[in-house]
Structures are given as C-alpha cells and as structure tokens.
Amino acid sequence: MSGIPPFRVLRAKPLWIANGVITGVLALLFTVFYVGANIDPVGHMKNLPVGLVSADKGAAVGGKQLNLGAQISESITKSTVSGDKIDWKVMDEKEMKEELGKGKLYGALVVPTDFTSSTVALTGAATTGTPARPTLTVLTNQSAGSVGSGLARTATTQAAESASLQVGKELNAQGGSGQAKLPAAARVLLADPAAVKVKDGHPLDAHSGLGLTAFYYALVLVVCGMLSANVISGQVDHALGYTHNDMGPLRLHRPLIRATRVQTLAVAGTFMAGLSLLMGTLVMAGAVGLMGMDASHLPLLWLYSVCAIAVTGIGALTLLAVFGTPGMLVVTLVFIGMAVPTANATTPLQALPGFYRFLAEFEPLRQITGGIRSILYYDAQADAGLTRGWVMMAVGLAAAALFGFGVTGWYDRKGLHRIPAGTEPEKTTAPA
16 A cells, blocks of 8 residues: 555646646636526527517598508518517418417517507597507517517517507697697597507416426436436446446445447447436426426327437437546536527527527527427427427437447547456467
8 A cells, every 4th residue: 555645646736737627617618608698688689580460450541541550560670779689570460379389489569450440539539538549469478488588578569669659640740730629638648549468479387387397397308318327327337347336435346347338338328228218207207297397298298208318318428438537527518508508498599699599509408498398388389399309309319329339439449448457358268
C-alpha cells in the first residue's frame, strides 16, 4: 500500500485544471441554453402564427355596402406596428378552429357576422337607453403553450383595440355634425365602438396543467431513457467484469467475460429495449392512474411512451459507448441542456433566437413533446405533431445505431479493447 496521504491530490494542479474546465464549461453552457433562450421572448419573436377571421356580412349605409370587418382585416395585415413578430393568417372560421385544434395557431382574432350592422346602429341610436357595443373576440390557445398563447393574446388584443379606435375615427368623420345630435353615451361608444372579449379557443380538460402536461410527460420519458442508460451501461460493464460495483461499503466484482465494444453496446441496447416496456408502463400508470392526468388514446400513449424511452435510452447508450466517461456530460447536454429550452413547450420556437430554432429541428425533446401533445390535446391527429414525432424517433434510432455501431466497430478493428489494467490476455495452446 502507498504511504502517500490521499489529501495530497488536492495539491495536483492538473486535477484542478481538468475539473475546473469541465465544470466551468457546463455552467456556462447551461446558462447560455436556459437563460439565453428565454431572456427576451418578445424581442426575439418572429412570425408567431395567429389567425384572423372576418365573418362580418356588412350592411347597407347611405345606399352603399359597408363591411367594417373586411376593413379591419386589411388594416391589421398591412399594419407595420408589430413588424414581423406576428404572422397573421387570414382564414375562415372553420379553418381557424381546425388550426387551433392542431396547435398550429397560438391565438386568433374574430370579427363577428353582425359587426358592421351593430357598429352602424350606434350612429342612429335612440335618445334613450344604452347603445349596444359590437364585439371583437380574441381567442387564446393554451394547448400550444402558455407563453406563446400569452404573447398572441397581447398582440391580438392590441390589434383589436387599435382597430376599434380606427373604426371610431372613420365613423365620426363620415357622420360629421350629425354625430353631435347623438346622446352623450352614444358619442362615447362611437369613439371606441368595439368591445374586446377574450375566450379560450381550444379548451383543455381541468387536469391538463394549463397545456403543460404534454411537456412534463415528455420530459419524464426523456429523463427515464437518459438516466436508465447510465444505469444499464454501468450494470452491463459490471456483469461482464469490466468494472467494480460499489454497493454501500461493499465492492463487488465479477469474473471477466471478454466482449467487444460492439457486443457490449448490443447487450446494453437489448436491456434498454426490454426495460422500456416496464418504464413506459409505469410512467403512464403514474401520470394517468395515480396522478389523474387527463389523457385519451391510452394504447397509443403507452406505445409512444415505450418507444420514446427506448430511442432516448439507446441514443444515450451510444454516446456513452463512443465517448466513455465524458459521454454522460454529452448526454446531459444533448437530452437536457439543449433540449428543454428548444422543446417548443414553455417558450414557442417563434420567440427563440435563430440558433435555438435551429437546434429545435433535431433536438429529441421537441419531437417527443409534439407527439405527446397531439395524443393528449389534439385527438392524436397525425399532422398535429404525431407523424413528425414518429418519423424523428425512427431517424434518431437509425442515426444512433449507425453512429454507435460504426464507431465502436472501428474501435474494435483498431484493437482498442476494454481490458482492465493488470488483466493478462488468456493464453492459448497450439494444437499438437
């Protein structure tokens, strides 16, 4: 046994430098990914999709046909006030409801069928009674993300209020001195004729976490795959005799079973595929059965959960097999550090800086969240994120297999075997 005191390693500068670089880089990267992505969503917002519906039928005024709804739609789409922050989607009411029901719109502004007739009625209101105000309806969509829905609500409400003031100016200009004969209450309403009403455009069930259960459920699936990969990798190495297994004060060690890196990855991947059945079942049972999360299409949700854990876990095992001990840091960055801010859940992609929108194109959590959101909120519609989720999981699995087995196979061909220090190769006797 060495007589060197163990605390002497604290004087080793290379140890301080190596650990300092690793932990410092991690701290910086997590700060950049988390804080940088969410520090100014309004400033970074670009082309947030919001519906614009004018169902107004218009009305005859002074022998001419007037349609204030069409004027409002035109003025909003041509306005430069919001710049390119809002992408106004002009559509009919049916299309708007379908798009809200697929999470493709973060909100909508609806001009009702009687908007022109109700507004014009204010100019000829009786001398008694309170004139009725026409209504512009702002629809929100929490199922697409609470932050995105909130941003859309703010922009849409501002647009509706500005449109109301503009309509009031035009009516006053057209009415001239005749407006002075109106009751005081009517003149006040005519200056700002439209009331703005906010409604939920795609209501969710009570136990849907205000549209966040899909994100947290998907995050659980990714974390299960990532952490179980670390466990399985360690246990397979122990079972093959390549590492010790510390159980409290006990250190266990098994006889060495020689395996190539490709064989080791295949064994670990098989364990992951099998255990994902257990983990996917327990995640769904815990969320739906124990915690009461609102969910439908349970067989599909179970299958998707199992596949998401398996693909995430195999991807993590690949990184561990290729990079070794530093692989867990890479896994953490890929599946958590870069994934959470780009998941299109808490902050919409349209409110992220360009670099983060690029990451979101392939980051696994975003793809898995989209599929879960489709199953939980959008009746498992294929084009509401479910198809993309399945396709990207298949692409991820293929990429992990090609990368993992390709690199580990190259390691094996180069003779970079995983033989513990002090272990002599087995001797073979040539036949007589």
